[in-house]
Amino acid sequence: MLFFLKYIDRFTHLKLEFNPVPMKKFIALAAIVALMSSCNSGDRGELVGVKGKKWLPEKPYGMTLIPGGAFVMGKSGDDFVSVNDAPTKTVTVRSFYMDETEITNSEYRQFVEWVRDSTVRLRLAILADELGETPGDGDAGIGDFAFLDNEDEEKTPYDQYMEDNYYGMGDDFYEGRKINNNIDLIWDTAEYPDEYYVEVMDSMYLPMEESYNGQRTLDVSKLNFQYSYMDMQAAARDGSKRRKDFIIKEDVNIYPDTTVWIKDYNYSYNEPMHNDYFWHQAYGDYPVVGVSWRQAKAFSAWRTLYKNSYQKSRRRQQINSFRLPSEAEWEYAARGGIPSGTYPWGGPYARNSKGCMLANFKPLRGNYGVDGGVYPVRVDSYFPNDFGLYNMSGNVSEWTRTSWDEANNAFAHDLNGESYKFIKERGKEGTRQVKDIPINEKRKVIRGGSWKDVAYFIENGARTYEYQDTSKSYVGFRCVQTYIGRSNTDRK
Numbered sequence: 001m002l003f004f005l006k007y008i009d010r011f012t013h014l015k016l017e018f019n020p021v022p023m024k025k026f027i028a029l030a031a032i033v034a035l036m037s038s039c040n041s042g043d044r045g046e047l048v049g050v051k052g053k054k055w056l057p058e059k060p061y062g063m064t065l066i067p068g069g070a071f072v073m074g075k076s077g078d079d080f081v082s083v084n085d086a087p088t089k090t091v092t093v094r095s096f097y098m099d100e101t102e103i104t105n106s107e108y109r110q111f112v113e114w115v116r117d118s119t120v121r122l123r124l125a126i127l128a129d130e131l132g133e134t135p136g137d138g139d140a141g142i143g144d145f146a147f148l149d150n151e152d153e154e155k156t157p158y159d160q161y162m163e164d165n166y167y168g169m170g171d172d173f174y175e176g177r178k179i180n181n182n183i184d185l186i187w188d189t190a191e192y193p194d195e196y197y198v199e200v201m202d203s204m205y206l207p208m209e210e211s212y213n214g215q216r217t218l219d220v221s222k223l224n225f226q227y228s229y230m231d232m233q234a235a236a237r238d239g240s241k242r243r244k245d246f247i248i249k250e251d252v253n254i255y256p257d258t259t260v261w262i263k264d265y266n267y268s269y270n271e272p273m274h275n276d277y278f279w280h281q282a283y284g285d286y287p288v289v290g291v292s293w294r295q296a297k298a299f300s301a302w303r304t305l306y307k308n309s310y311q312k313s314r315r316r317q318q319i320n321s322f323r324l325p326s327e328a329e330w331e332y333a334a335r336g337g338i339p340s341g342t343y344p345w346g347g348p349y350a351r352n353s354k355g356c357m358l359a360n361f362k363p364l365r366g367n368y369g370v371d372g373g374v375y376p377v378r379v380d381s382y383f384p385n386d387f388g389l390y391n392m393s394g395n396v397s398e399w400t401r402t403s404w405d406e407a408n409n410a411f412a413h414d415l416n417g418e419s420y421k422f423i424k425e426r427g428k429e430g431t432r433q434v435k436d437i438p439i440n441e442k443r444k445v446i447r448g449g450s451w452k453d454v455a456y457f458i459e460n461g462a463r464t465y466e467y468q469d470t471s472k473s474y475v476g477f478r479c480v481q482t483y484i485g486r487s488n489t490d491r492k
Contacts, residue, residue, distance in 0.1 A: 053317075055317060057483065057484060057485060058319075059097065060097055060307075060319075060322075060481055062099055062100060062101070063097040063098060063099055063100065063479075063481065064097065064098060064100050064387060064388045064389065065095065065096075065097055065483060066095060066096050066097070066098050066329075066332070066333050066387055067095050068092070068093055068094040068095035068096070068483075069092065069093070069332070069337075070090060070091065070092040071090070071091065071093075071331075071332050071335060071339050072088050072089070072090055072339055072340070073086075073088065073089050073090070073091045073328060073331055073332075073409060073417075073461075074086040074087050074088035074089055074409050074461050075087075075088070075459065075461035075462065076088055076340060076342075076461065085406045085407075085409075085463060086409060086461050086462070086463050087409050087410060088409075089409050089410070089414065090414065091328050091412075091414045091415070091417050092414060092415050092416070093326075093328050093329050093332045093416055094416060094482070094483070095483035095485070096325075096329060096480045096481060096482050096483050097480060097481040097482075097483055098325065098329075098333050098387075098389060098478065098479075098480045099478035099479050099480070100384070100388055100389055100390060101287075101379035101380055101389075101390045101391065101478065102287035102288075102379045102390075102391060102395065102396055102398065102476045102477065102478050103287065103288050103296075103299070103476060103477055103478055103479070104284060104285050104286060104287060104288060104379055105277070105278055105279075105283050105284055105285075105286055105287075105288045106284035106285065107288070108256065108278075108288040108291070108299065109278075109279070109284075111225075111254065111299050111302055111303075112223060112254060112255060114302070114306070115223050115224070115225050115254055115302075116204075116218070116223055117185060118179070119204070119222060119223065119224075120185055120200065120201070120204060121145060121179045121180065121181065121185070122174070122179055123200045123203065123204075124142055124145035124197065124200050125145055125146055125147045125174070125177070125179055125180065126174060127142060127196055127199070127200055128142045128143050128145055128146035128147075128196075129146060129147060129174075131143075131196065133146055133196075134146050140193045141193045141194040141196065141197065142193070142194055142196040142197050142200070144180070144183050144193075145180055145183060145197075146180065147174075147177045147178060147179065147180070148177075148178040148179070148180050149163055149167070149177055149178055162176070189201075203222075204218060204219060204222060205217065205218055205219055206218075206219045220253070220255035221253060223253060223254055223255050224251055224252065224253050224254070225251075225252055225254045225298050225301075225302060226249065226250065226251045226252075227249075227250055227298065227301040227302070227305070228247055228248060228249045228250070229247070229248055229250075229301070230243075230246055230247055230248075231246045231247075231248050232246075234246055250294070250297075250298065250301075252294050252295060252297075252298040253295075254295055254298055254299070256278055256288060256289070256290035256291050256295070256471065257290040257291075257292075257471040258274050258275075258277065258278055258290055259274060259290075260289065260290045260471050260472055260473040261273040261274040261277065261290075261473050262274055264472060264473045264474070265473075270473075273375065273473075277289075277375075278290070285378045285379060285380070286376050286377070286378060286379065287376050287379050287391075287395060287396045287476040288476055289376065289396055289471075289472065289473050289474065289475060289476050290471045290472070290473065291471060291475070291476065291477065292468060292469055292470060292471045293324075293399050293444045293466070293468035293469070294468055294469060295471075296324060296399045296477040297323075297324060297401075299477075299479075300321070300322045300323050300324060300479050301321075301322075303322045303479065304319070304321045304322045307319055307322075319481070320481050320482050320484060321481070321482075322479045322480070322481050323401060323479065323480060323481070323482075324399055324400055324401040324477060324479065324480070325400055325401065325478075325479075325480040326400060326401055326402050326416070326417070326418050327400045327401075327402035327408070327417075327418075327419075327445045327447065327463070328402075328412070328416065328417045328418070329400075329416075329480060330398065330400050330447045330448075331447065331460055331461065333387055333389055333392065334385070334389070334392040334393070334447070334448065334460045335385075335460050336385030336386035336387045336389065336392075337386045337387060338385075338386065341460060342459055342460065343358070343359070343393050343458070343459060343460060344385035344389070344392040344393050344460065345358055345383065345385060346386075350363065350455050350458075357370065357371035357372065358382060358383070358393075359371065359382055359391070359393040359394035359395070359458055360372070360373040360376070360377050360381065360382070360391070360394040360395045360451045361393070361394040361449060361450070361451060361452075361453055361454065361455060361457075361458050362451070362452055362453060362454050363454075363455070368451070368452070371394075373395075373451060374451075375451060376395055376396055376450075376451050376474075376476075377395060377451075379391060379395070381395070391448075392448055392460075393448055393449060393458040393459070393460075394448070394449055394450065394451060394453070394458045395448075395450065395451055395476075396448075396450050396451065396474055396475060396476035397446040397447065397448050397449055397450045397453075397464075397466075397472075397474055397475045397476070398446060398447055398448050398475070398476055398477050398478060399444060399446055399466075399475065399476075399477040400444065400445045400446065400447055401418075401444075402418060402419055402444065402445045403419050403441050403443065403444060403445070404443035404444060404445050404465035405419050408445075442467050442468050442469070443465040443466070443467055443468070444465060444466060444467070444468045445463055445464075445465050446463075446464055446465060446466050446475055447462075447463060449462065450474035450475070451474060452474050453474075
């Protein structure tokens with residue numbers, strides 16, 4: 001206590017004897033010091049660049065890094081069917097991540113359920129808005145699922161500005177409004193909170209007259225995913241238009257066509273595959289089929305959105321987009337670093353030294369099961385290639401982003417080669433009209449062959465196509481993501 005009093009006394013004494021600088025001079029001096037400090041920022045006047053957060057590449061879950069390089073693209077062996085659509089050409093591709101396996105039924109169901117839940121939440125929020133219901137109006141009910149902008153809570157200036165100026169400015173009044181994802185949806189009919197909730201849920205199912213055996217089925221025609229992207233090829237070549245003129249909106253029904261198991265085969269009993277293959281847990285790790293090129297593209301867009309939403313919630317860097325591989329990327333990855341290999345495992349034969357089949361295809365006329373699988377098999381079946389990729393030959397063929405052209409190998413660039421067609425668009429602004437798309441643009445390259453193909457079509461260099469809006473029981477897909485950098489050695 002005595003020490004403290006002495007300290008106060010000394011401080012007071014010093015304060016009385018100190019002749020302070022006038023306030024104006026003090027402010028001016030502080031401003032000069034702050035200016036000099038901000039100008040220098042510790043760089044000593046040198047060009048050091050704009051400093052940001054240290055960035056390290058993150059390997060996406062379930063993917064493997066394919067190191068970029070050059071290879072001879074095309075069929076190096078005999079062209080037994082004389083189609084001459086895959087002449088050899090040396091090309092180079094940059095590094096990219098690729099799914100180790102084909103996209104599974106389980107993974108695609110995650111997409112379907114996300115769209116289903118989002119659709120239900122939006123319908124609940126719209127009805128709650130029409131009824132004027134908000135959270136906390138009384139007993140639990142549809143008001144709990146109202147748009148979050150209806151809540152009586154303090155908003156940030158930004159949120160308030162966006163709500164006042166942009167909400168309801170899109171195709172409908174509800175575009176841009178926040179859906180409440182914080183409350184769980186109720187699927188048990190015995191626990192529906194009120195009649196309005198029942199009304200919304202009833203609208204998601206097929207009418208009663210279309211049900212049988214006492215079971216009502218979800219109306220999959222209502223499962224639509226809308227996304228947009230920029231047509232960079234068109235934008236780069238036409239600087240006379242505005243940015244909005246190159247924004248393409250896609251609205252895609254995303255449920256797989258399970259009827260392909262019947263439509264693809266005449267005089268064949270495949271109803272059990274139609275009934276069970278997509279939804280049954282027994283087939284969860286099997287490749288999804290019945291998915292069109294447009295649906296595979298929509299899945300890639302959703303996968304990007306899903307991951308970036310998580311990144312944003314953690315204040316992390318946004319990731320590069322997931323997408324379908326180009327034809328060159330797919331073949332490079334399939335070869336597994338063996339440039340002259342006929343198959344992904346490198347050898348010219350579809351059997352190993354013990355006589356075991358190395359892929360799921362049709363080895364003999366009428367004998368689908370000699371390789372261990374009558375239909376598609378698990379995505380991790382057989383041995384992976386040297387890049388760690390499974391079933392690059394057989395099992396299911398895979399969509400690529402490349403449009404089909406018999407002479408693609410001849411005219412495509414030898415660096416990240418791709419075939420592009422420039423499409424004349426008309427009609428509603430921002431939409432693509434199918435009737436204006438040339439026939440070769442609607443055909444998309446598929447690679448790898450499938451469980452129903454003979455050995456020729458599962459070779460690395462074999463190529464064929466399907467129309468982008470068609471779905472087949474033998475066509476699936478896997479995603480890639482462009483690697484930012486050169487290789488693993490770029491990590492610091």
